[in-house]
Amino acid sequence: SQQGEEDPQALSIQEGENATMNCSYKTSINNLQWYRQNSGRGLVHLILIRSNEREKHSGRLRVTLDTSKKSSSLLITASRAADTASYFCAITQGGSEKLVFGKGMKLTVNP
Amino acid sequence: EAQVTQNPRYLITVTGKKLTVTCSQNMNHEYMSWYRQDPGLGLRQIYYSMNVEVTDKGDVPEGYKVSRKEKRNFPLILESPSPNQTSLYFCASSLGSVNEQFFGPGTRLTVL
Numbered sequence: 001s002q003q004g005e006e007d008p009q010a011l012s013i014q015e016g017e018n019a020t021m022n023c024s025y026k027t028s029i030n031n032l033q034w035y036r037q038n039s040g041r042g043l044v045h046l047i048l049i050r051s052n053e054r055e056k057h058s059g060r061l062r063v064t065l066d067t068s069k070k071s072s073s074l075l076i077t078a079s080r081a082a083d084t085a086s087y088f089c090a091i092t093q094g095g096s097e098k099l100v101f102g103k104g105m106k107l108t109v110n111p
Numbered sequence: 112e113a114q115v116t117q118n119p120r121y122l123i124t125v126t127g128k129k130l131t132v133t134c135s136q137n138m139n140h141e142y143m144s145w146y147r148q149d150p151g152l153g154l155r156q157i158y159y160s161m162n163v164e165v166t167d168k169g170d171v172p173e174g175y176k177v178s179r180k181e182k183r184n185f186p187l188i189l190e191s192p193s194p195n196q197t198s199l200y201f202c203a204s205s206l207g208s209v210n211e212q213f214f215g216p217g218t219r220l221t222v223l
Binding site: 030031033035040041042043044045048088090092096097098099100101102103104 | 115142144146151152153154155156159161167169170199201203207208209210211212213214215216217219
């Protein structure tokens with residue numbers, strides 16, 4: 001399976017700090033998506049970036065995509081305790097209808 | 112309200128006893144899929160469906176069956192559950208695999 005790999009696997013920061021998470025993958029992609037999961041609940045879509053895009057913003061979220069390095073990063077600015085969750089990247093590969101998720105990374109934002 | 116529903120939310124069963132987990136969406140989505148989530152392994156796709164009567168295997172299809180007779184429903188069937196199928200299962204729907212996925216609340220299955 002060509003799943004994305006999030007890095008770091010866990011991150012603990014203070015409220016107000018920025019959090020950066022990285023995702024690396026191995027194949028060509030159609031797009032890359034980021035999701036958030038709060039403690040055993042369903043995943044919630046955060047942002048989608050297409051293979052021909054380099055950067056997208058949504059509120060406090062900023063996603064970049066570098067297809068030459070096969071990597072993406074998710075930046076959460078001015079973090080809040082409510083951002084504490086697990087974050088997953090997911091990729092769709094060229095020519096496939098499968099959506100492949102990474103193993104996830106856990107972000108803890110301390111008040 | 113746009114949503115994906117799953118039932119049951121929690122299930123404890125015994126090895127070999129056939130079970131079905133239902134999934135329904137009210138967004139007229141064509142793409143539906145099932146995932147299992149296990150500690151340290153992330154989400155792994157079991158099966159997906161691109162439309163009615165069109166299903167295909169994901170990364171971990173062994174021991175599972177699905178059907179897509181109606182657009183809104185995508186049940187997951189375990190004909191003979193085994194303890195290694197103890198997991199947290201999620202159903203999701205979307206316009207397509209390249210689109211935002213809407214997830215159900217999850218079904219926690221324990222097979223004894």
